Amino acid sequence: MKNTEFTFNGFRANGFVMLFINLLLTFYMPAYLTIAAVTSQGGYISGFGIASSIIVFIIAMFFWNGFIKLEPNEACAFLFFGKYRGTYSETGYYWVNPLMSKKNVSLRARNLNPDPIKVNDKNGNPIMIGLVLVWKLENVYKAMFEIDSQSIAASGKTPQGTADTTSAVIAKRMTAFESFLKVQSDAALRQVAGLYAYDSLGDNNDEITLRSGGEEINQQLVDKLNQRLSMAGITIVEARINYLAYAPEIAAVMLRRQQAEAIIAAREKIVEGAVSMVKIALDKLSKEKVIDLDDDKKAAMVSNLLVVLCGDEQAQPVVNTGTLHK
Secondary structure, three states, rough: OOOOOOOOOEEEEHHHHHHHHHHHHOOHHHHHHHHHHHHOOOOOOHHHHHHHHHHHHHHHHHHHHEEEEEEEOOEEEEEOOOOOEEEOOOOOOEEEOOOOEEEEEEEEOEEOOOOOOOOOOOOOOOEEEEEEEEEEOHHHHHHHHHOOOOHHHHHOOOOOOOOOOHHHHHHHHHHHHHHHHHHHHHHHHHHHHHHOOOOOOOOOOOOOOOOOOOOHHHHHHHHHHHHHHHHHHEEEEEEEEEEEEEEEHHHHHHHHHHHHHHHHHHHHHHHHHHHHOOOOOOOOHHHOOOOOOOHHHHHHHHHHHHHHHHHHOOOOOOOOOOOOOO
16 A cells, blocks of 8 residues: 555445434343333343343444544544555545544644744844744645654643543644644744845845845745645645844844944935035036135035034034135
8 A cells, every 4th residue: 555645435324324323223222121121921031132132232332433523624534453544524424434543633724833943044143033834734644644643642731621522632633733843843944044144234235134035035934844844744825934033142232233334324325415415506506607616615615515414413503704715
């Protein structure tokens, strides 16, 4: 048998029909004994009748293990004495061979929001980064038998608010998948975070960074995770970075660097605008022949205008009562 998933094609009956039949079988023994006790003469009941009713009762109890209910986006893997017999996902209430082992799982999309982890970016800076995932099962066979999910589920606790029923078993099994997924998501996140810098340095604004990467970084996460999780039959629908910050030990230093870069960028814009305004003023004065300025006067005017336009404080007017040559 190939280690691949296939649809269960074994015998299955309508669950409601079998429920009615099994109820008849279950109550056959007490009904027979009651009727026999009433109708028998001298209180004598046939030993064969008693034996047959007991056998029917035992069979009925055994048949109760064959019922299975599948809700939308649920599937069940069937095993017959350890041999995989297929997966069934059609919604409904069924009865199958009671000797079959039945392993129910959910195919619904689920969220995973693990705690942020500390990693080093491309430049070696320690950062805190977290992600949120939307995932679901695609291959029940791989999920159940390619990873040790059953041992993880057996060692885990039943989620609070869930009774110890089929729903509880499914919940524990899905929690086991989440444990496997969390480890793989941490590894993929470390790998992707190490390929990019937290933020661009200097004038290299075209570089893709963790802060500015957006959809490209998210797609990288999806691809890396799907590569790692294909063996487990899990597919990632969406992955997004939802937390990004410098690690506490360098946060203050990197904040000062960001502030310095912001100040430098602002100063560059101010100087660029001031030079442009001075040039416009000189060109306009020269073109309209308002006043003739030699090079010394132009230099003095440029100096004064740049001081006024580039200064942090508001300029205070000073009236020159002499001449332009003083």
